[in-house]
Amino acid sequence: MIHPASIVECDGSDAEIGPFAVVGPEVRLGRGVRIGAHAVVEGRTTLSDGVRIGPNAVVGTEPQDLKYAGEPTELFIGERTVIREFADINRGTAATGRTEIGPDCLVMAYAHVAHDCRIGRGVILANAVNIAGHVEIGEYATIGGVVPVHQFVRIGAYSMIGGGYRVPMDVPPYCLVGGYPLRVASLNTIGLKRRGFSGERLRNLEEAFHLLFRGEGTLAARAGRIVQEERWGEEAKNLARFMLESRRGLVC
Structure with missing residues (x-):
């Protein structure tokens, strides 16, 4: 009508x-x-x-x-x-x-x-x-x-950005971010579960998250390791590639 x-x-x-x-x-x-x-x-x-x-x-x-x-x-x-x-x-x-x-x-x-x-x-x-x-x-x-x-700016899949925060750099996928300046707080676990992530798939991504954001050595080296090693799942590799390909810099 x-x-x-x-x-x-x-x-x-x-x-x-x-x-x-x-x-x-x-x-x-x-x-x-x-x-x-x-x-x-x-x-x-x-x-x-x-x-x-x-x-x-x-x-x-x-x-x-x-x-x-x-x-x-x-x-x-x-x-x-x-x-x-x-x-x-x-x-x-x-x-x-x-x-x-x-x-x-x-x-x-x-x-x-x-x-x-x-x-x-x-x-x-x-x-x-x-x-x-x-x-x-x-x-x-x-x-x-x-x-x-x-x-x-690039904002990764399945990420969540808290209200009221300025986003000047790329936001990694699967992450929950907020604060001044903007920082990665954790994996977006609740959001991922709502989208069907569970079991080994989620555990693999959690392990990759801790290696990338809490591990030793340079970020490039840690991300490169995940991309190259077979034991990491598709989502873990997506997260690592996103971080390696960032041109504006990353919210970390």
């Missing part, structure tokens, strides 16, 4: 669009998309099946980047993702051409996702989180409220 007080310039036959919403001509709407009152969706934006856009959210607008010169860039939002009221998500720039949010994400009220970000499946951005340009967030990561994330 398209409310008669909305302005819809694309095919919205399979969507539900509330009063005073504005949807531009280049927008593509999947089945079962719901767009709330006063929301704005514009530019080359794809809302996949089941996406929900809350009232007054602004999605697909031009990037807030002085280098942007009107290039045709995109925003893609995956299936069943929910964008709550007053959230703001920008399209990409010519640098990558695309901002992407994966399926089953929750972007809470007043959050901002800037240009060229890549956000994986099942990520939760709490209220008023501010994600700068070119940030990459791995699947099932959770970022607490009012957290600013510096541009080009």
Whole structure:
């Protein structure tokens, strides 16, 4: 259903669009998309099946980047993702051409996702989180409220960042971080168990965590050992590789 007080310039036959919403001509709407009152969706934006856009959210607008010169860039939002009221998500720039949010994400009220970000499946951005340009967030990561994330930062999968803390460097996967300055507090054990980590899989990751963050020698040597030795599981190797590949420096 398209409310008669909305302005819809694309095919919205399979969507539900509330009063005073504005949807531009280049927008593509999947089945079962719901767009709330006063929301704005514009530019080359794809809302996949089941996406929900809350009232007054602004999605697909031009990037807030002085280098942007009107290039045709995109925003893609995956299936069943929910964008709550007053959230703001920008399209990409010519640098990558695309901002992407994966399926089953929750972007809470007043959050901002800037240009060229890549956000994986099942990520939760709490209220008023501010994600700068070119940030990459791995699947099932959770970022607490009012957290600013510096541009080009990578946030690892299954990590959790406490509310209110500034994120200037890469956050390792599977970790719980917080404090001033930001530090790794522990493995994100509760979050991992909720996602089905258990038994030998979790014990192997715990052992790798203690070696990487509490072991002797350089971090590069400890991480290299985990990558090379066969006894370490996939998650342990992912953690070690992430740390070796960091360019901005690591939250440790």
